[in-house]
Amino acid sequence: MRELKYYNAKSTIDYYDDVVKSKSVTKKDPDYHTRLGFLKGDIAKLFSTYEEKFLTNKLEELVSFGYSGVQKTDLHKLYRYKSKALQNLKTLLTTAGNNRIISTCQNCTISEINSFDHYVPQEKYAEFVINPHNLIPSCTICNGFKSDEWITDNKRQFLNLYLDSLPRHQYLFVTVKVENFNMITAKFQLSNKNKIANDKYALIYSHYDKLNLLERFSENIDMVVTPLVNTVKSYLSKLSFDDIKESQMEKIEKDKIAFGFNNWKSILEESLLNSKEFIDSIILNNI
Structure with a gap:
């Protein structure tokens, strides 16, 4: 298990905008981009709050905005693991300083990376579904065990490998x-x-x-x-x-x-x- 570098290529809200722009307008849902546009103001504020808690390692203090219905569905549609935007993000996050790819999930150091863990769960926090600071390269096995459980009695239950320093002492x-x-x-x-x-x-x-x-x-x-x-x-x-x-x-x-x-x-x-x-x-x- 090793600490991971977090996304810093541009601001997280700029990354959000890039993902939104990458989504095609379809005949089946021609108003999708318009609906997302109505959410942008609140999303920008929420991303700013996330950034504040992220940089102080206090993500447990985040409060869900409570998106539901069509708005929640629209936000969830932005996340597609196989999409070019997310695959590019995966490559960026898993390329080590020696330019070698980290292919093993660092949550377990057993299985291959084949998904992203939404550290703050996407079901409750749809607003952060494609916030790159909330996406940690992971395996589906770890994701299955983690599910939506991440906090108990206001204490985080899982390491955040972007934020938590790992001890050099043996445990x-x-x-x-x-x-x-x-x-x-x-x-x-x-x-x-x-x-x-x-x-x-x-x-x-x-x-x-x-x-x-x-x-x-x-x-x-x-x-x-x-x-x-x-x-x-x-x-x-x-x-x-x-x-x-x-x-x-x-x-x-x-x-x-x-x-x-x-x-x-x-x-x-x-x-x-x-x-x-x-x-x-x-x-x-x-x-």
Whole structure:
């Protein structure tokens, strides 16, 4: 998991205008643009309020304008994930500083990005349906778990990777077991043993819990196990295990810098390399 850069190519209301202009007038609904034009004044004010709360990281203070009926439907029509405007936005937001594309959903770091998460839910806040600061590249699995739940007792329940800084201290841990020398299981858990600020840790815990991340990590451990086994096996005839481990640990530290200090793959790989059972299983050629 890593922090993401937010949209700053132009103002958010200018982006809204661009999306509106991209919508074609149809014979079936020739008055669509006219109706949107009537909403523009209020939308501009609402975007300004969103910007104020966004820049101070207080989105939980937003109050829904309460659009309903035709107006709500008209606003929702602006959002089409496959549209050119939104695909261009996705490319802009997922292009890292090294000009490489981040293709993995950073809410989970498991699945491919194939949607946008409306951080402030579009069902209640139709006014922000195409506010680029409200659109976070995501996967449909995370979106399904998140649904419209985002705030409880005036506290946000999910990390906002545009706004929330991620701790450099470890909070994600894993227990690895090897049974019968070839059956590997991994149980992930969260712990605040490194004394992260209570509010930040509570937000992290809620994010992981509500997106079912610990279970999803455990279900996907072969993404790490098989490549690591193959790497160790390929070098065992040339290097000692200690040399292989030292090299892999250096790689893990670089991965943590690139992908996040609590990236589940790095945490798992580190734990496997420190597991005598795992290493013995490779040496005995049982894995």
